[in-house]
Amino acid sequence: MEFWGWNLQLTENQTINIAFDTIEVYSLSVWASNGGSRSLFAAFRPMHLAAAQLPRLYYKNVDGISKAITDITPTLTNSDIQASIDGEPISLIDFHWSYEQTGQCSAGKESPFPAEELCSMPMVIAQFRKPILAPGKHLLRVRIQDHLSGVIGEGITHFSSNSIGLGF
Numbered sequence: 001m002e003f004w005g006w007n008l009q010l011t012e013n014q015t016i017n018i019a020f021d022t023i024e025v026y027s028l029s030v031w032a033s034n035g036g037s038r039s040l041f042a043a044f045r046p047m048h049l050a051a052a053q054l055p056r057l058y059y060k061n062v063d064g065i066s067k068a069i070t071d072i073t074p075t076l077t078n079s080d081i082q083a084s085i086d087g088e089p090i091s092l093i094d095f096h097w098s099y100e101q102t103g104q105c106s107a108g109k110e111s112p113f114p115a116e117e118l119c120s121m122p123m124v125i126a127q128f129r130k131p132i133l134a135p136g137k138h139l140l141r142v143r144i145q146d147h148l149s150g151v152i153g154e155g156i157t158h159f160s161s162n163s164i165g166l167g168f
Contacts, residue, residue, distance in 0.1 A: 003117045023074050023146060023153025027100075027123070030140050030159050039093060039132040042083065043167060044155060045123040046144055048074040057112055060099070067120045068105050068107060074146035074153075076124070083128055083144045095126040127139040133161040 029043040051072040060069050074080075076095070083090050105111060105119040112120065126142075138161060143154045 007082050022151050023047065023144060024049065025142050025144060025153045025155030027141075028142060028157045030157055033127075034049065038130050040090075042126045042128065042142055043098075043123060044126075044142060045121055046076065046153065047072050047121075048072055048146060048149075048151070048153075050149075050151075057105075057110070057114070061098055062102050063118075064116060067099055068117045069099065070102070070105065070119045070121055073122045074144065074151070075148045076144060077096075077147050080124055080145045081124070083126070084141045085131060085133070085138050087139075087141075088131065089138040090127045093129060095124050098123050098125050122140040135161055 005077065023046040024045075026045040026047055027153055028042065030040060030042045033039045033041065047106065051071075051074070056069075056071040058069050058071070059066050061067075072151040078092055078095065081092050099120040100123045101118055101120045103119065104115070105117045136160055139156055139158055141156045143152060145152045
């Protein structure tokens with residue numbers, strides 16, 4: 001069982017209610033779109049701990065480059081990704097897969113990768129509608145549910161909104 005909190009600013013007594021199961025919302029970060037859309041983006045690496053026992057290993061062509069992929073992601077659809085800021089739900093606009101280079105592949109007996117190969121893992125970049133935010137600290141909560149198994153994962157991060165509501 002895993003739960004991850006990122007960039008937590010614990011400067012006073014706080015209660016953080018969490019939910020956890022066997023999915024990680026790993027390396028969660030958030031940033032505002034300052035280019036005209038009222039949206040924010042969240043990036044994270046969803047990892048299903050059961051899939052880590054037998055990771056899917058394959059090569060994938062990403063923008064014309066062959067990448068060695070170690071894949072332990074849950075199956076996600078738009079309805080499987082939910083988020084809130086300070087307890088208020090925010091709407092998912094869309095999400096896309098990207099690939100984070102994570103270091104050298106572990107070349108075990110079953111691995112198709114040479115030991116010196118650099119591996120990548122799938123990560124999600126999700127775009128949400130951005131509410132009007134007061135200046136100061138806020139809490140983003142992202143909850144995902146594996147579409148096939150129903151198990152969940154949740155991650156949280158603190159961020160600060162600026163005085164004119166643009167960036168963090």
